[in-house]
Amino acid sequence: MAITNLNQFLTDYFSAKDCEIISNHDGVIQIQLNEQMDRELMNRPFYWHYIKKIGRTGDPMQLTLITNPQKRDEQGEWIHFGSPRLQQIMNHLKEKEKFTKLFQSMDVTEKTALHPWLVINFKISYQGQHKKDEIISIGLHLVNGMMKLDMMNLLTKFSLQTTISDYCFTLSPMIKIKSGYLRMEAVLSNYIEEQEHTWAKKSSELLEEEIQTLKHFYQGDEESEQMQKEQEALMKRYQPNIAMNVINGGIVYLQQDAL
């Protein structure tokens, strides 16, 4: 599910943010921002402050983004995976789109129950002398306790909306959200514990080696402040640790046996 088509990603993003796509040809997208997006992306707080002060509505800017490298010399911003603009947009996404509550869209004429799923996307970072991430998306049926991996991918086959469809009603969870979450955490901890952490072993060995070297250098002066500093720096650089963070999550109501 990583972004492969940047052009599509951007048009989806600005459409979802209610901005008009004026044109989109051959990897050049022209977007009319609205006030909210102008404030978020264009970094001109004084303009908006001034406009509001004199009681006018303001004039949001247009943005031209170029995803086709062949066109990068044209008027506009060349946007790619390292460009500040895309970083800015992705950071906004990660900061702001943290919580959700969604309903499967249903076209029914009789009463239909929707079942609650807790969906949490985790990022596990393994950090020793170097660092890597693993992303795991989990869904938990809050009535029968069924657990699914790769949940985000499974959800792509449904049409999901923020309001509930006519004739539909939601079942109340049997499992509290918090205990559901703790179940997920337990599963992940277990998963982490069962792995062979050769990287961590190697990192610990390196750390031990480096500390020995350091001690040798400061022979007879082990208490010195400089030595303490160096040792702390070594710990930070090599001490293996694993961090389990949540990217985002929420409740998704699906038809019975949907998954």
Add this chain to the structure above:
Amino acid sequence: MDSIELQKDSAFINDLESVINKDGPFSGWELFSMAYQAELTTSSPSFNGLRALDYLPHVDFLDHQVEVAEQAIEMMHGRAILADEVGLGKTIEAGLILKEYMIRGLVKNALILVPASLVNQWVKELNEKFYIPAVAHRKNYSWKDNPIIISSLDTAKRSPNQEEIIDTEYDFILVDEAHKLKNHKTKNYQFVRSIKKRYCLLLTATPVQNRLIEIFNLITILRPGHLGNYDSFIEKYGKDRRKLEQDPYLKQLIQKVMIRNTRKATKLTESKRKIETLWIDFPETAREVYDDLVNTPIAFSTFSKITYLREICSSREACYMSLSKISERDNHAAVLKPLLTKIEELPHHVKAEKVVELIKSIGDEKVIVFTEYRATQYYLQWYLQQHGISSVPFRGGFKRGKKDWMKQLFKDHAQVLIATEAGGEGINLQFCSHLINYDLPWNPMRLEQRIGRIHRFGQEKDVHIYNLVIRNTIEEHILKLLYEKINLFEKVIGNLDDILAELNISSIESEMESIYNESTSAGEVRIKLNNLSSIIQGAKNDPMVETEERLYGNH
């Protein structure tokens, strides 16, 4: 697993619960799944490899630069001396390493210490090439407000900056021109050592191979104890560099923290140096003035006399200015008056005429002219303008902003840049491939710096260097006896420092000064200079010096 700390996210679920209780605000499916996609896209699924390369599609990295970055991160764990030869792109290697750490979230704040003249260039390079939001330190900035700060070492170590820096925990420290840290007794050294840092890069083009102890000092900044402690090191290796050759183990240890590529090894030698010396004769009138100066009855110190001689070889103006100064000051007016009048009456300088001729023959291409004298710089600018050639001046004393501005003017509007010596450091002018040495510096390192402005990484053409030399003058001495003999123009003289250290010569300039001062005749000067150059020549052919690259090279 027991030894691994596991951190859990305790905040998220509480936040989710409270949002659900308040019934919002919630994200729709599109944005919710886009945030997930963004995370998938920016995460690093493997310990190895450089993620940064995907983020920098607009930079064409050379193979050796990518290798250096990988080696520094994966083998040296982020503490390394990058000692590539001048012009192979150390800045780019360092930028790539920093970027990689930032992408992986391992570096959030960094302090980059570079020579004052290079601060703006670093800012520009990191911002434009690497999208690293680095800022130059300015007065009254807090060191803590900006995560990535670039500053000169001198500014950083001044109070209260020093205290603030020492108080901060840095994820990443970089020191450019790190050979300035080779002496452990200096303030610079102690300051850099005392900074709290996780990763650390030291950049130097002149590898500190003069004395083993200097290597020891640099490595101690990165990995104290890597070469043992001070006493045991001295005891074992003394201060003798030759030990390195005999001790493969020590060599190996050094290679664990130091990476050095050479032009030869990276096959980056395509751009060649083409040197041409243009011999010029003084016209009658100027010759007379020159001889008058040689034979003047005033007891100048020999060295100042040499200065006047060098000046008259450069321009009337340069010589006139210094002579009229002492004429007022030291009551030499009576003797100097006629001489000054003669100088005033001289026609245009024969070298200036030659420069115009040369620039016209080069055609439309950009040319840099280097002179040692400010007066000559003014004169040349005026003279070129008289001949319809546009030029901009450049001096080391210019403020940073003015330097950048002059460089831009040169690039976009003027054909010629006229730089004085001090302007030699700190600008990169790869877009230009012609350099005129209007007069020659006495310090070969300065000559290398001049050439290094244009003959560096990114130069696509062969570099043309023209030396203007007036026959039968002090200029001929310098060129013939020193430069030509030790072949300075052809070769990157990274080794010269070592050679001089080997011979116990602290500076070639003062060595030459004393030769001129202590000699009573031109003949004696010639013999002594001859000796000096043969000693240098001899040392250069010493197999020990030749093996430098073998010792440190990684190829």
